[in-house]
Amino acid sequence: MNGASRDALAAARERLDALTDRVSVDAARLADELAAVTALLDREVSLRRVLTDPAQSGEAKAELAQRLLGGQVDGTTADLVAGLVRARWSQSRDLVDALEELADTADLTAAQRANRLDNVEDELFRFGRIVASNTELRAALTDRKATAPAKSTLLRSLLGGRADAATERLVTRLVTAPRGRSLEAGLESLSKLAADRRDRMVAVVTSAVPLDARQKQRLADSLAKLYGRRMHLNLDVDPAVLGGIRVQVGDEVINGSLADRIDDAARRMAS
Structure with a gap:
């Protein structure tokens, strides 16, 4: 606007x-x-x-x-x-x-x-990953010939009782009334809105293996210092990363090993 x-x-x-x-x-x-x-x-x-x-x-x-x-x-x-x-x-x-x-x-x-915002953020991210990896599901959810009630029923079977009620409402509105947006763009917009509720940015973190609690906290702290805002981590695992880590914050992509990126962030803050 x-x-x-x-x-x-x-x-x-x-x-x-x-x-x-x-x-x-x-x-x-x-x-x-x-x-x-x-x-x-x-x-x-x-x-x-x-x-x-x-x-x-x-x-x-x-x-x-x-x-x-x-x-x-x-x-x-x-x-x-x-x-x-x-x-x-x-x-x-x-x-x-x-x-x-x-x-x-x-x-x-x-x-x-209801102290469920973190859950909703994570569920929106996971739902996006599921859709991205399942072409048949994405086709069903974006089919222009399918009716809104049919899409709602499909989403209820996927999310009902498994996701927060707010997540289900948000995703259902996006799918049944996309208003010209792609499903991916809509989910990204919702994730950003969720992060803004806590004045945080969203970092999509892809690593070869799951990060432990200490690694996640160190990464979140370093990114928060680097960007000057609290950071919410959306975590994904991809063996193709080959032992390193990929961090995307908005349009900026950071590649490198976890230790190297944390050390680099610390050096940048010190300077």
Whole structure:
């Protein structure tokens, strides 16, 4: 997002954080209702354009949103959406992207409240790895001819009772309403949102053998010092790494042995 949309999203994130700081707010319900509004505005292009029309006053658009949603969603959700449409958006589709992000963030907040955020982060990562290694599963989940209920049923058979409820909701929304994104890009976006809940970056670590607890802690600490933020490690094992380690943080890839990379990080910090 650029310009006005970026500012509008930043303000919306702050409002969402303020809302979900209240114990009385059901974050999971808020997520479901925001997702429903996302689907509505993604489908109804003319309505989306009206709600983002810069020629209309913010109050007029907020009142329209309140009338449309009144009785359909909780008052908290309606107020949050009204605040979104009061803002200026560079493109009408940016409003839908913002709503989708807020819905996902609300679900992650629900997981965080239950002290399950780490589990959800790990489950999203593992699910991505499973899909990447199973071409038939990926084809079934991304088949444009398959209905949303059919995909939901498949995901329920895969995740139901095996993954956190928030993980299942997030993945189901992504698969049934990808909105032009690839499955891989959507899962990466969700992982980044999950990391942001704890102000952490995500490092995808591939090693020839599983790392022990001490190695994981040393690596996490070194990467945190190197990047200046707390680091969540998504761990993968690949014998092809040949005794070394591969670390990817965003677009940056670090290759080398574990000991060499830790020593190098320490030297860089010292200098």
